[in-house]
Amino acid sequence: DGGITQSPKYLFRKEGQNVTLSCEQNLNHDAMYWYRQDPGQGLRLIYYSQIVNDFQKGDIAEGYSVSREKKESFPLTVTSAQKNPTAFYLCASSIQPDSEKLFFGSGTQLSVL
Amino acid sequence: AQTVTQSQPEMSVQEAETVTLSCTYDTSESDYYLFWYKQPPSRQMILVIRQEAYKQQNATENRFSVNFQKAAKSFSLKISDSQLGDAAMYFCAYRSFNTDKLIFGTGTRLQVFP
Numbered sequence: 001d002g003g004i005t006q007s008p009k010y011l012f013r014k015e016g017q018n019v020t021l022s023c024e025q026n027l028n029h030d031a032m033y034w035y036r037q038d039p040g041q042g043l044r045l046i047y048y049s050q051i052v053n054d055f056q057k058g059d060i061a062e063g064y065s066v067s068r069e070k071k072e073s074f075p076l077t078v079t080s081a082q083k084n085p086t087a088f089y090l091c092a093s094s095i096q097p098d099s100e101k102l103f104f105g106s107g108t109q110l111s112v113l
Numbered sequence: 114a115q116t117v118t119q120s121q122p123e124m125s126v127q128e129a130e131t132v133t134l135s136c137t138y139d140t141s142e143s144d145y146y147l148f149w150y151k152q153p154p155s156r157q158m159i160l161v162i163r164q165e166a167y168k169q170q171n172a173t174e175n176r177f178s179v180n181f182q183k184a185a186k187s188f189s190l191k192i193s194d195s196q197l198g199d200a201a202m203y204f205c206a207y208r209s210f211n212t213d214k215l216i217f218g219t220g221t222r223l224q225v226f227p
Binding site: 031033040041042043044045048050058059073088090091101102104105106107 | 117122147155156157158159160195204206208213217218219220
């Protein structure tokens, strides 16, 4: 089955620690995205990538980093510079950058110990 | 900057009845897309329906339909014959024609009672 796989489902971070959230898709989609969701709020864009080896900052990129070395993978690192990392993180992809249809993964809940 | 407003934090409906969720947006653009996404307890986002701003005809997907009022910048979602499985958070979203960025509202939690 084609789809987007996010792992782990739950992740805990110690203070000062970097953690990496995984996002893999086998849909052969060109564009991939990372969103953050806080309670009572909609999704906010962290980073997005339209092609391999290229990515752009979204609205709330500070404290996060990404890479796009392979078409199917778009990992997100939450660095120690992100002071309020507790949130639900959703990865998404689309067949091409200007496609209006996004496919979402099942998300990762990140909490701070 | 574009904004999306959902003024109903919670709504409820009885099974088999009809409910309408409200969404307004602010933009100076003339070409854009509008979406309704459903987020069930599993938390995975599911596209319910989308509307292209240049189309006057309201989009319909089975029991889901929209009332798109471009001049009023309003984009409401009507769910007919509500089912228990419709219970979820519903998010309205906006996307410009020329960008990849989706702008989401804060969501409406829909409860469906038997």
